[in-house]
Amino acid sequence: MALRRTVxxxxxxxxxxGAFADRDxxxxxxxxxxxxxADSGIGPDDIQAFYLGNFAGPEFTTQNHLAxxxxxxxxxxxxxxxxxxxxxxxxxxxxxxxxxxxxxxIYDTVMVLGVEKMTCQPVPRVTEILCGAxxxxxxxxxxxxxxxxxxxxxxxxxxxxxxxxxxxxxxAVAVKNHANGFLNPDAQLRKLITLEQALNxxxxxxxxxxxxxxxxxxxxxxxxxxxxxxCGPDAVQVLGAAQASDYVALDQKRxxxxxxxxxxxxxxxxxxxxxxxxxxxxxEIHDCFTIAEIVATEDLGFxxxxxxxxxxxxxxxxxxxxxxxxxxxxxxxxxxxxxATGVAQVCDVVRQIRGTAGDMQLAKHGIGLAQNLGxxxxxxxxxxxxxxxxxxxxxx
Amino acid sequence: MALRRTVxxxxxxxxxxGAFADRDxxxxxxxxxxxxxADSGIGPDDIQAFYLGNFAGPEFTTQNHLAxxxxxxxxxxxxxxxxxxxxxxxxxxxxxxxxxxxxxxIYDTVMVLGVEKMTCQPVPRVTEILCGAxxxxxxxxxxxxxxxxxxxxxxxxxxxxxxxxxxxxxxAVAVKNHANGFLNPDAQLRKLITLEQALNxxxxxxxxxxxxxxxxxxxxxxxxxxxxxxCGPDAVQVLGAAQASDYVALDQKRxxxxxxxxxxxxxxxxxxxxxxxxxxxxxEIHDCFTIAEIVATEDLGFxxxxxxxxxxxxxxxxxxxxxxxxxxxxxxxxxxxxxATGVAQVCDVVRQIRGTAGDMQLAKHGIGLAQNLGxxxxxxxxxxxxxxxxxxxxxx
Numbered sequence: 001m002a003l004r005r006t007v008x009x010x011x012x013x014x015x016x017x018g019a020f021a022d023r024d025x026x027x028x029x030x031x032x033x034x035x036x037x038a039d040s041g042i043g044p045d046d047i048q049a050f051y052l053g054n055f056a057g058p059e060f061t062t063q064n065h066l067a068x069x070x071x072x073x074x075x076x077x078x079x080x081x082x083x084x085x086x087x088x089x090x091x092x093x094x095x096x097x098x099x100x101x102x103x104x105x106i107y108d109t110v111m112v113l114g115v116e117k118m119t120c121q122p123v124p125r126v127t128e129i130l131c132g133a134x135x136x137x138x139x140x141x142x143x144x145x146x147x148x149x150x151x152x153x154x155x156x157x158x159x160x161x162x163x164x165x166x167x168x169x170x171x172a173v174a175v176k177n178h179a180n181g182f183l184n185p186d187a188q189l190r191k192l193i194t195l196e197q198a199l200n201x202x203x204x205x206x207x208x209x210x211x212x213x214x215x216x217x218x219x220x221x222x223x224x225x226x227x228x229x230x231c232g233p234d235a236v237q238v239l240g241a242a243q244a245s246d247y248v249a250l251d252q253k254r255x256x257x258x259x260x261x262x263x264x265x266x267x268x269x270x271x272x273x274x275x276x277x278x279x280x281x282x283x284e285i286h287d288c289f290t291i292a293e294i295v296a297t298e299d300l301g302f303x304x305x306x307x308x309x310x311x312x313x314x315x316x317x318x319x320x321x322x323x324x325x326x327x328x329x330x331x332x333x334x335x336x337x338x339x340a341t342g343v344a345q346v347c348d349v350v351r352q353i354r355g356t357a358g359d360m361q362l363a364k365h366g367i368g369l370a371q372n373l374g375x376x377x378x379x380x381x382x383x384x385x386x387x388x389x390x391x392x393x394x395x396x
Numbered sequence: 397m398a399l400r401r402t403v404x405x406x407x408x409x410x411x412x413x414g415a416f417a418d419r420d421x422x423x424x425x426x427x428x429x430x431x432x433x434a435d436s437g438i439g440p441d442d443i444q445a446f447y448l449g450n451f452a453g454p455e456f457t458t459q460n461h462l463a464x465x466x467x468x469x470x471x472x473x474x475x476x477x478x479x480x481x482x483x484x485x486x487x488x489x490x491x492x493x494x495x496x497x498x499x500x501x502i503y504d505t506v507m508v509l510g511v512e513k514m515t516c517q518p519v520p521r522v523t524e525i526l527c528g529a530x531x532x533x534x535x536x537x538x539x540x541x542x543x544x545x546x547x548x549x550x551x552x553x554x555x556x557x558x559x560x561x562x563x564x565x566x567x568a569v570a571v572k573n574h575a576n577g578f579l580n581p582d583a584q585l586r587k588l589i590t591l592e593q594a595l596n597x598x599x600x601x602x603x604x605x606x607x608x609x610x611x612x613x614x615x616x617x618x619x620x621x622x623x624x625x626x627c628g629p630d631a632v633q634v635l636g637a638a639q640a641s642d643y644v645a646l647d648q649k650r651x652x653x654x655x656x657x658x659x660x661x662x663x664x665x666x667x668x669x670x671x672x673x674x675x676x677x678x679x680e681i682h683d684c685f686t687i688a689e690i691v692a693t694e695d696l697g698f699x700x701x702x703x704x705x706x707x708x709x710x711x712x713x714x715x716x717x718x719x720x721x722x723x724x725x726x727x728x729x730x731x732x733x734x735x736a737t738g739v740a741q742v743c744d745v746v747r748q749i750r751g752t753a754g755d756m757q758l759a760k761h762g763i764g765l766a767q768n769l770g771x772x773x774x775x776x777x778x779x780x781x782x783x784x785x786x787x788x789x790x791x792x
Contacts, residue, residue, distance in 0.1 A: 003502075024533065050641075059454055064528030065483040068641040068774040072648070078660050081641035081775070082489045083481040087461040093478045097493060104500035106399075132460030137420065245446075245464040245477035252468070264474050378464040379477070 003103040006228040008235035009385065010109070011040025012347040017188045017219035017335030025061050025117035025218075029070045032220035032340075033113050037074075040224040044075035047224070048107040051098040052083045053091025053114035054339035059129045061117055070113065086243075087133035088288060090114065091221070092342030092372030092381030096243040098225055099383075103238075108227050114344065115220035116337035126216050130338070133375040135249035149213055149289070151250050151376045153205035156291035159257045160207070162306065165294065167207055169309025171198035173290035174211040174332060176318055181329020183359040188215050188335030212290040217335035221344035236350045239367070240273030240384040242266075248378040257306075259377030262299035266371070269382040270301075277301035280323065280384070281364040282352060284345040286373035287330040296371055297325065300382070319362065327352065327360050342372035342381060349385050399499040402624040404631035405781065406505070407436025408743040413584045413615035413731030421457050421513035421614075425466045428616035428736075429509050433470075436620040440471035443620070444503040447494040448479045449487025449510035450735035455525045457513050466509065482639075483529035484684060486510065487617070488738030488768030488777030492639040494621055495779075499634075504623050510740065511616035512733035522612050526734075529771040531645035545609055545685070547646050547772045549601035552687035555653045556603070558702065561690065563603055565705025567594035569686035570607040570728060572714055577725020579755040584611050584731030608686040613731035617740035632746045635763065636669030636780040638662075644774040653702075655773030658695035662767070665778040666697075673697035676719065676780070677760040678748060680741040682769035683726040692767055693721065696778070715758065723748065723756050738768035738777060745781050 013035025015028050029052075037044060050071040058064040067081040084094035091114025098112045118126055127147050134151065136142045141151065159165045175198050181187040193211065201209035228237055244264035247253055253260075270276055277300060285300075287293035294308035302323055303311045311317055317325035328334050328348040331341060349368035351357040357365075367386040374380065409431025411424050425448075433440060446467040454460040463477040480490035487510025494508045514522055523543050530547065532538045537547065555561045571594050577583040589607065597605035624633055640660035643649055649656075666672055673696060681696075683689035690704035698719055699707045707713055713721035724730050724744040727737060745764035747753040753761075763782040770776065 026533065056454060056460060058452060058525075058528045059460075061532070062528055063532045064452060064455075064481070064525075065530070065644055065771050065774060067482060068771075069531070069644045071641060072643045072774075077642055078640055078656070080489075080492065080639040081482075082493065082639070085460070085479040085481060086463060086477075093476075096476065097478065100497065100502050101500070104497070104502050106496050106500050129454075129460075132454045132458055134461070135465070136457070136459045137422065243476040243478070244474055245467060246473055247468045248461055248465045260474070375461050375464075378461060378468075 004105040005103060007099050007102045007225055007238045008228040008231040009223050009350050010226040010231050010235060011036045011224040012350050013039055014186060014221040014344055014347050015219050016186045017217045017337060019119040020218045023218060025057055025063060025115055026070055026073055028117065028218060028220040029113055029115040030073050032222040033074045033111060036111065036222035036224050042224065046109050047076050047079060047111045049079050049101065049110045050076055050081040051094040051110060051112045053094035053342055054083055055085060055087055055090045055116060056129050056132065060121055086379040087374030088338040089342055089372045089374035089379040089381050090339045093243055095343055095346060095383065096241050096381050099238050099241045102225050102227055108230060110225050111222060112225060112343055113220065113222040114340035114342055116339035117218045118216050118337060119218050141249050141251060149205040149208055152289040152291055153208045155256050156207050159291060162257055165309035167199065169294065169313045170212055170290040171195050172313040173287060173293050174198040176312060177287060177326050177330040177332040180319060180327050181333025184329045184334055187329045187333050188217055189333050208289060214288045214331035214336040217337040219335055219337035219340045221340045221347050223343055223346055236353045236385050236387060238383060239386045240269040242268030242272065243381045246378050248375055250376050257295065259295065259299055259380065261377055261380040262296060262371065265380040265382040266300045269384050273384040275367065275384065279367055280369045281366050282324040282327060282362050283369040283371065284328060284348050285325050285371050287326060287332050288336060288373065292373060293325065300371060324362050327362055345370035345372060346383055353385060353387055400501040401499060403495050403498045403621055403634045404624040404627040405619050405746050406622040406627050406631060407432045407620040408746050409435055410582060410617040410740055410743050411615050412582045413613045413733060415515040416614045419614060421453055421459060421511055422466055422469055424513065424614060424616040425509055425511040426469050428618040429470045429507060432507065432618035432620050438620065442505050443472050443475060443507045445475050445497065445506045446472055446477040447490040447506060447508045449490035449738055450479055451481060451483055451486045451512060452525050452528065456517055482775040483770030484734045485738055485768045485770030485775040485777050486735045489639055491739055491742060491779065492637050492777050495634050495637045498621050498623055504626060506621050507618060508621060508739055509616065509618040510736035510738055512735035513614045514612050514733060515614050537645050537647060545601040545604055548685040548687055549604045551652050552603050555687060558653055561705035563595065564591065565690065565709045566608055566686040567591050568709040569683060569689050570594040572708060573683060573722050573726040573728040576715060576723050577729025580725045580730055583725045583729050584613055585729050604685060610684045610727035610732040613733040615731055615733035615736045617736045617743050619739055619742055632749045632781050632783060634779060635782045636665040638664030638668065639777045642774050644771055646772050653691065655691060655695055655776065657773055657776040658692060658767065661776040661778040662696045665780050669780040671763065671780065675763055676765045677762050678720040678723060678758050679765040679767065680724060680744050681721050681767050683722060683728050684732060684769065688769060689721065696767060720758050723758055741766035741768060742779055749781060749783055
């Protein structure tokens with residue numbers, strides 16, 4: 001079905017990511033929301049609907065009913081205000097629904113905000129809460145003792161078996177993303193690491209070690225989306241966006257070295273944008289674990305299946321490579337407040353396209369892609385952004 | 397902004413509501429979803445997007461990421477599958493967003509499903525989880541020791557003070573809804589009570605007693621929404637739908653005897669449908685507490701402010717009254733699996749309009765209204781349904 005019009009990102013706003021003992025969930029969200037309003041040059045009265053992405057605020061902080069809790073604190077009352085949850089793709093899902101609503105002409109101006117406050121809980125409880133994104137049913141993977149590191153360890157092990165991916169390839173993702181995050185003033189962990197260090201991190205779930213895992217973080221990110229004709233000619237446009245789903249339990253999937261939801265979302269987003277993987281200049285990819293970035297580069301069509309590990313090791317996805325991936329530092333270095341990540345990726349892509357990414361700025365930054373994953377591949381949102389509309393405007 | 401087309405309810409499906417020790421959340425959801433598919437005569441492959449309403453599944457059952465967890469079990473993979481949360485209006489919010497997507501032409505056919513599994517937790521923990529829908533921040537109402545019964549007790553006390561509402565008026569809501577629920581084979585509590593009994597229930601939060609409070613329930617409800625031109629001429633149409641928001645904390649509101657979010661959602665839904673309160677033949681209203689039904693009849697414009705208690709006491713909202721309210725038994729007798737309630741109300745309205753409500757069938761059933769409330773009025777969804785389109789098709 002044809003969409004009516006193109007949609008642009010009128011403003012972006014992000015908090016630093018990190019462990020902030022003195023900040024509660026709402027204060028982070030309000031900071032990001034106000035920054036996005038200021039960046040877009042509009043006031044809270046102009047926002048017609050509020051789309052909140054949050055994975056597990058009630059479990060981390062006891063506060064539920066978070067959408068009006070946050071939107072009223074931003075000065076917005078009366079409007080539809082709703083929380084969207086799709087595990088770690090929660091704010092990606094909120095963004096996708098908000099984009100469709102503006103593209104279809106339901107609203108002219110909306111805010112999408114992602115937030116998570118995780119460091120208020122001890123690590124074992126954080127792990128337990130994150131397990132909720134997998135299959136917690138009787139006889140399911142979590143009842144069997146899995147955690148997300150162990151699920152992605154199985155994915156890594158299988159990828160090694162099928163394609164000859166090496167432990168060094170995983171380490172190369174960590175080295176690259178730490179190097180990129182070192183240039184990001186808002187990153188949680190600004191620390192250069194060597195391949196040697198990345199190979200010898202504290203064991204977590206073999207073959208994954210500490211350096212293969214993303215961070216436990218507090219943070220928020222927001223965007224204002226508007227009909228493009230209400231924005232200036234330089235506003236970054238959403239060229240394509242798509243969300244797809246798949247089985248939650250790893251053991252229900254036919255293969256675990258590829259994620260059909262990523263492939264499906266990518267196919268639809270590329271089709272809507274009228275571009276292919278070869279047209280993408282740079283990407284922010286959901287590297288919750290190093291292996292996840294490797295698999296995603298394959299599922300997004302950036303490299304042939306099985307070549308993701310070799311590509312990162314060979315520098316193809318480095319800052320100065322053919323297709324820079326996670327110039328922001330990724331979830332690995334920038335941080336991963338799960339409900340904020342999807343919108344944060346969009347903010348990072350927009351800053352690159354605008355040419356205002358500071359030390360992180362890439363040479364080629366015309367068209368960028370953000371890929372936000374939920375669980376072990378059961379949810380995925382892919383968003384393609386660029387300076388000028390090239391899309392066909394179809395929802396496939 | 398004008399919507400493109402009208403939307404109809406192609407199929408409905410509900411589980412019984414109750415305490416089902418042998419049923420998990422997903423099995424309830426799958427039962428309701430499959431019934432809605434069967435009722436609509438389509439298969440899972442025809443569903444283009446899945447909208448799940450659920451308030452607190454992760455806290456009640458540990459399972460999060462519920463949308464693909466349920467949609468894949470219904471045989472739907474690949475499609476956008478997202479959970480919507482707006483406290484007790486969660487599935488109302490899911491319905492509203494799904495309705496807009498079909499009305500705007502984004503999708504032709506979608507499923508909206510609401511579910512909650514509550515009885516697996518002991519009552520004190522249930523109360524604690526429900527508190528998440530209020531303000532749990534430092535210095536907030538919940539930190540001060542409130543619970544939802546105590547918040548609505550304050551609303552009742554103030555309503556009595558301002559308008560002369562009597563304890564007998566609250567009791568009359570309970571007597572009416574229990575009498576209605578006695579006719580509903582799927583109700584959780586089929587038990588006739590007298591005014592005397594309703595006045596002398598076990599104290600909960602003065603002036604509310606046990607009979608003023610809705611139930612802790614397990615249950616699910618689902619609808620298939622389609623573009624009207626894909627449905628038969630007899631399909632029940634969504635004439636109007638709107639969602640609105642307000643402050644979460646009771647102490648932030650200017651008045652607590654009226655809910656601006658309900659008034660706003662009602663105004664927008666009436667405007668979209670091109671009808672007024674006088675055109676509504678019957679309503680399903682969010683009677684989480686007896687006082688909530690009284691306030692809602694005022695905010696929806698069915699009676700003058702302050703007359704809600706008198707109206708129910710005088711029988712105006714009884715089955716044979718001027719405007720029957722909660723012919724299903726309401727949350728009070730039918731049960732209140734919070735995330736399921738919004739869609740369950742829509743199912744009950746559709747059955748009345750179809751004329752297939754069995755012993756519950758009302759004489760006048762042309763246009764029905766469903767009102768779904770979240771928290772102490774911070775979220776509200778109002779939906780107006782009828783056999784033929786009268787709407788202007790505008791989103792206000």
